[in-house]
Amino acid sequence: MPSAVDIRNVSKSFGRGAYAVEVLKSVSVEIAHKEFFTLLGPSGCGKTTLLRLIAGFEAAQKGQILIDGVEMSSLPPFQRPVNTVFQSYSLFPHLTVAQNVAFGLEGTGASRSEVKRRVGEALEMVRMGDFECRKPSELSGGQQQRVALARALAPRPKVLLLDEPLSALDLKLRKQMQIELKQLQEEAGITFVFVTHDQEEALTLSDRVAVMHQGRILQLDDPRTIYEHPSHRFVADFIGDINFLEGRVDTRGVIALKCGAVLADSRAGATHGDISVAIRPERAKRVPTGQGNVDGTLIQSVYLGTGLLHQLRLPCGSVFLLREAAAEAAPLPAHGGTVGIELPAAAISVFAS
Amino acid sequence: MISRENIRRVTLLSPSLTMLFVMIGLPLAILAWISLLQRGVTSGVDWSAPLGLDNYIRLLWEEDFDGTIFFHTRYLEVVLRSVLLAAGTTFFCIIVGVPAALWMASLPKRGRDVIVLLITIPFWTSLLVRNYAWLIILRDDGSVNWVVNALIPGDDVGLLYTNTAVFIGLVYSFLPFMILPIYAVFEKFDWSLLEAAYDLGAGRARAFRKVMLPIAMPGITAGAMLVFIPCLGAFITPALLGGGKTLMIGNLIQLQFGPSRNWPFGASISIVLLALMMLFLMGLALWKNRRSQ
Amino acid sequence: MNLRRMPFTREIGWLVLAFLYLPVFILVLYSFNGNRTATVWTEFSVKWYARTFHNPSIQVAAWNSIILAITASFGSTVLALLAAMAARHFFKGRSAVEATLNAPLILPEIVIAVATLILVVSVGVELGLMSMIPAHVAFCIPFAYLPIRARIQGMDAGMEEAAMDLYCNRFSTFRRVTLPLLWPGVLAGFTLAFVTSLDLFLVSFFLAGPGSTTLPVYIYSAIKAGISPEINAISTIMLVVSIALVMVSFAFGRMRR
DSSP states (O other): OOOSEEEEEEEEEESOGGGOEEEEEEEEEEEOTTOEEEEEOSTTSSHHHHHHHHHTSSOOSEEEEEETTEEOTTSOGGGSSEEEEOTTOOOOTTSOHHHHHHHHHHTTTOOHHHHHHHHHHHHHHTTOGGGTTOOGGGSOHHHHHHHHHHHHHTTOOSEEEEESTTTTSOHHHHHHHHHHHHHHHHHHTOEEEEEESOHHHHHHHOSEEEEEETTEEEEEEOHHHHHHSOSSHHHHHHSSOOEEEEEEEOTTSEEEETTSOEEEOTTOSSSOEEEEEEEOTTTSEEESTTSSSEEEEEEEEEEOSSOEEEEEEOTTSOEEEEEEOTTTOOOOOOTTOEEEEEOOGGGOEEEEO | OOOHHHHHHHHHHHHHHHHHIIIIIHHHHHHHHHTTSBOOSSSSOBTTSOOOSHHHHHTTEEEOTTSOEEEOOHHHHHHHHHHHHHHHHHHHHHHHHHHHHHHHHTSOHHHHHHHHHHHHHHHHSOHHHHHHHHHHHHSTTSHHHHHHHHHSOSSOOOOTTSHHHHHHHHHHHHHHHHHHHHHHHHHTOOTHHHHHHHHTTOOHHHHIIIIIHHHHHHHHHHHHHHHHHHHHTOOHHIIIIITTTSOOHHHHHHHHHTTTOOHHHHHHHHHHHHHHHHHHHHHHHHHHHHHHO | OOTTOOTTHHHHHHHHHHHHHHHHHHHHHHHTBSSSSSSOOOOBOOHHHHHHHHOHHHHHHHHHHHHHHHHHHHHHHHHHHHHHHHTSSOOTTHHHHHHHHTHHHHSOHHHHHHHHHHHHHHHTOOSSHHHHHHHHHHHHHHHHHHHHHHHHHTSOHHHHHHHHHTTOOHHHHIIIIIHHHHHHHHHHHHHHHHHHHHHOOHHHHHHOOTTOOOHHHHHHHHHHHOOOHHHHHHHHHHHHHHHHHHHHHHHHHTSOO
């Protein structure tokens, strides 16, 4: 069975001649059926362009895009079996909620009663059944968001494209919509391609995440691997808090950090020369002074509710973040006191610098 | 490169551009051509006449019965009068327009919309009818005379058919063209700038001169363009309020195409009018350029 | 104290409004004066209106004006709508195209009028409505274009993408989404073009043949023949029609996006 979306060596530039900017550099990715797939990256990384290429709003200069095994490149957007939830929702202001949702169905040749039934279904699905006769301008942001979802889902596309659909909502509503979105995807059984710059959102929702940077996919994995085993320094840095420690690794795989610690490379000499070691604040452990890999001076401790975040000054001068659960925390020294830091071998990632 | 987008654009634009070319561009080209011909015996134009600048020379020099050529100011006076009336009208409109626009911008939102509508309406009502209203008022048995006579008993004011009447009519016709662009600038004005000026110790006069006026400048130049150009080519106002004594360029052109039936000469005056207009626009652009440096 | 208010601006503002509306008001007042002279108010009367309505030459002129205004505003609105669709996004030469579209706004009306007269005569077309219609259409294009352009510039391009995403081809996207969203601008443009054509004097003055006199041309000739109360009445009617249409156009322009 072919993949839901198959992107093969797609390149795209904007502008001409000397002013051309290459926003996608030979990107290839296969998205499976019923997968919640996320394109994650900072603004300008090419994620929205890739989404618009799948939708058909832009044309690629090179490469192919197949949906369910059918080549799409020459088809206009209205002949592609995909629908989009737009960032600004793009609800038609001159039509009611029901008319908006019916818009795509009417083009499929469904009978009037069929359209009516499916509009009802789609609105029920997003719990907007009571708003059929309202105009979009009479809805709140969250309600508009639901209608946009219903409108895109109603024609039962093979793939649903979502362009930062939650970015206009406030934090609380966003959290709630994230949960609903995930449920909706499982209920509808449709492939979702989701674009976001919010790493937390990407990790919570997705089956797989593609982290993009400067027109390339740097890493394509499930959220846990992305978080715990970033393949690039950029990925490690972009997702969550992380400490970088500079140092050198020799041919035997022994790492000497600038701050004084000596570690064993978990990948045993895959690289040698200048490297950086990365570790998440919650994976480092606070131990009594002198018992860890390195000692640090306490600059500040912040209570986060779920835990404590310590800022420590390392001997080389750089600042190290360490997080621990509040309940388990041993008594702290006074500010300016020293604590030991343990860097477990399983928790570190090593990148060539 | 001929892309689909370009084909679509050309297809959509060609009807309107063709219409404008045929009904405006082509006629202007023929007008320029005719200005180099001579009047015909039976019709307005002798199409077979040799090309020459005679019509333009006629504007300033005349041939006497005995063949001597002498300089005359008959048409120069008309041009000069038109330019002065247009300049005077523009200047007066600026003096009145800036405070009026300022007042409009300082109004609360709801009242402001009504006033903007009231200033806009004259723009869309017949110029002919509005000038006719002044004809009634300025007549010797009209309201102005009646009011003036009630205050100072004596002779009739005799305003109608004078330069003053034309001036009043022109201001009346084109004042909204000055107020609206200046208002458009003030509407977007960040009033905290004015407060900052007061805060820094500027009085009202200085705040106005140093802050408001420079910011209003783009509106004033736009307004000056919108007032000066139609004033220069005005026809209805001088025709109704100026009578025979106060001829402007527009009336001169109409005369050549109407009663005098000298189309080539009329065409040459039209070209002179367009040239004056261009000169004004270029001067304005140059001045704006100099200011912005 | 309102710090925003500069001294004397309010007084000048009200004077401007009085200056703009008093003459028109006096004209309207005189149109209801029973007396033939302008100075002496005798009694309220609508007899000049009655006479106006029964004057056959005014009837003909009114018909010509209406026919001309309808055809000219329809023609210019269609052309302007197409042009606005094309000039929506930036392209090389857009400012030149827009300057051309707006040329009738900046060129002196007298020059356009005589130039069109020359064209019509040199091509050999008879003077009259048939030559006046295209001249009016061309002249009205910018008046229809500007409100449509304002609307189209404020339109979210995402709307059309959304329609295409929901299986509308280019044509049905235009019919079902673009046109309904532009409609207030189109109506505003249509009414403004209508008013412009209705009040257009010089072009009609030069191009009118026998029997194709319009209302402004009739009024001008009547004024030149001597002031009469009928002119006040017909002028008042023209004012009222124009003002009513402009209000309608304003209402369209303010319709929700």
